[in-house]
Amino acid sequence: MAISRFPLLNTLWCRIISVSMRFKILGLALGLILLLGLALTVQMRLIQEDTLRKELQRHGIALTRDLAARAAEFILLDDLYSLHNLLQDTQTHNSNVRYVFILDSRGMPLVYSFAQGFPQGMREANTVAPTDRYHIQRLETNEGVVWDIAAPILAGEGGVARIGVSETGLQATLALTTRQFLITTALIAFLGMAVASILTWMITRPISQLVEATKAVAAGQFDTRVTPWADDEIGTLTAAFNLMTAELAKAAREREERDQLRGLLLDKIITAQEEERRRIARELHDDTGQALTAIKMGLSNAIAMCGPCRERGRLDQLHNLTGRTLSSVRQLALELRPPVLDDLGLVAAIRRYIADWGRTVEIAISFESFGLDNIRFDPAVETAVYRIVQEALTNVARHANAQHVGVVLERRGTECVAIVEDDGQGFDKAAAKNKRHLGLQGMEERAKLVQGRLMIETTPGSGTTIFVRVPLQGAAKISLREPVLP
Numbered sequence: 001m002a003i004s005r006f007p008l009l010n011t012l013w014c015r016i017i018s019v020s021m022r023f024k025i026l027g028l029a030l031g032l033i034l035l036l037g038l039a040l041t042v043q044m045r046l047i048q049e050d051t052l053r054k055e056l057q058r059h060g061i062a063l064t065r066d067l068a069a070r071a072a073e074f075i076l077l078d079d080l081y082s083l084h085n086l087l088q089d090t091q092t093h094n095s096n097v098r099y100v101f102i103l104d105s106r107g108m109p110l111v112y113s114f115a116q117g118f119p120q121g122m123r124e125a126n127t128v129a130p131t132d133r134y135h136i137q138r139l140e141t142n143e144g145v146v147w148d149i150a151a152p153i154l155a156g157e158g159g160v161a162r163i164g165v166s167e168t169g170l171q172a173t174l175a176l177t178t179r180q181f182l183i184t185t186a187l188i189a190f191l192g193m194a195v196a197s198i199l200t201w202m203i204t205r206p207i208s209q210l211v212e213a214t215k216a217v218a219a220g221q222f223d224t225r226v227t228p229w230a231d232d233e234i235g236t237l238t239a240a241f242n243l244m245t246a247e248l249a250k251a252a253r254e255r256e257e258r259d260q261l262r263g264l265l266l267d268k269i270i271t272a273q274e275e276e277r278r279r280i281a282r283e284l285h286d287d288t289g290q291a292l293t294a295i296k297m298g299l300s301n302a303i304a305m306c307g308p309c310r311e312r313g314r315l316d317q318l319h320n321l322t323g324r325t326l327s328s329v330r331q332l333a334l335e336l337r338p339p340v341l342d343d344l345g346l347v348a349a350i351r352r353y354i355a356d357w358g359r360t361v362e363i364a365i366s367f368e369s370f371g372l373d374n375i376r377f378d379p380a381v382e383t384a385v386y387r388i389v390q391e392a393l394t395n396v397a398r399h400a401n402a403q404h405v406g407v408v409l410e411r412r413g414t415e416c417v418a419i420v421e422d423d424g425q426g427f428d429k430a431a432a433k434n435k436r437h438l439g440l441q442g443m444e445e446r447a448k449l450v451q452g453r454l455m456i457e458t459t460p461g462s463g464t465t466i467f468v469r470v471p472l473q474g475a476a477k478i479s480l481r482e483p484v485l486p
């Protein structure tokens, strides 16, 4: 629109349309009342001015003609005294008459009402032909407009009668009526504003309530409802709004229930998985490990009894193979569920894991722990943090291409914080989320299950930091001293 070419107008327009609806309606009502009142006042003033002016002129003409008729006799008799009285009489009985005078047949002033002498130029200001009944002339004087009326006496033979009627009274009447109209307009505007205020309050209140309720819904309060005021359009809107919030509340409840169920299932799955790992690790250690140890010892005895016999080479081979298998089974049992996690707790288990990790992966690793030594937590918390650190380190080994990785475990107030920071290639979080990877997601889920939070700070090329914060309910100090681990 062309308005955009005028920035000032544009700004003004933006200001006007951004005021509240209440003020828009009030402004509209006030503007309309004032416009109507002013238009009526101006129109009334024009009509009244025209009517009063015509009346003034008609009265002035009648007076002048009457003066001319009555003065004729005194002029014929040359009775200046009576003429003078006649002039005085005319002026005193008509408040609009500003001056009155009679010119003789040569146009010279015969009698006049001017106290300061006959004004210059007054004679020529208005003239009348002897054949005319009168002639009226508008004069602009320092006292305002004066209508000068001239009427010939005895068809001009006796001279000319002149009367000046002033508009001062007319203007005073007009000013009075205009003032009254303006006062009436102001009163109507005041009343109109009062009525408009009540109406806008009635109209905008349900809208304001809807706006407030919408904000509450946007903030997640789906139980918000608005009481309908009337059965009109806004009432229909309110009913639709209430229906919508009811549906939203239902959907939110269902989602919450689903989330709860999912959490429970996840909890069960993870607990079952840990239990299963623990059981398999125990079986491997207690059954398979024991059996292999027995076989190894049997083989050792056989070798000792055999001495440098024919089967010696074969027995040595079997003995070595059994030893290697025993180590693998122990390692597997350890990885599945390190007994140190159950026996000595989180810090010891992570220290042990890091020591193993550092032996198998060619990345420098450092570990520090603060305020957590000799403290045991809820087994669920210990398992969750252990598995998260384990997955984070597995990711560093698989994807980071890092030179160094640091692991910190510390107690901050009522929280346990674990940090795994590498100086590798980093990654795009959004892109990683879109792929079907389970590691990061599993870390997040595990943290959530123990009311914790996982944060990942990374950008391609700038390393990765994983933060986990878990509340430490049920932390208990233990008197066990951590043994020195290999």
Ligand SMILES: Nc1ncnc2c1ncn2[C@@H]1O[C@H](COP(=O)(O)OP(=O)(O)OP(=O)(O)O)[C@@H](O)[C@H]1O
Residues within 6 Å of the ligand: 395, 396, 398, 399, 400, 401, 422, 424, 425, 426, 427, 432, 436, 437, 438, 439, 440, 441, 464
């Ligand atoms: N420390 C890291 N440095 C660089 N990239 C990483 C790091 N950790 C994760 N990523 C990236 O994020 C992706 C997702 O990791 P996530 O652990 O979820 O899956 P994954 O390791 O690929 O597979 P898995 O489901 O077996 O864990 C990885 O494929 C890798 O590209």
Ligand SMILES: [Mg+2]
Residues within 6 Å of the ligand: 391, 394, 395, 438, 439, 440
């Ligand atoms: Mg992974």
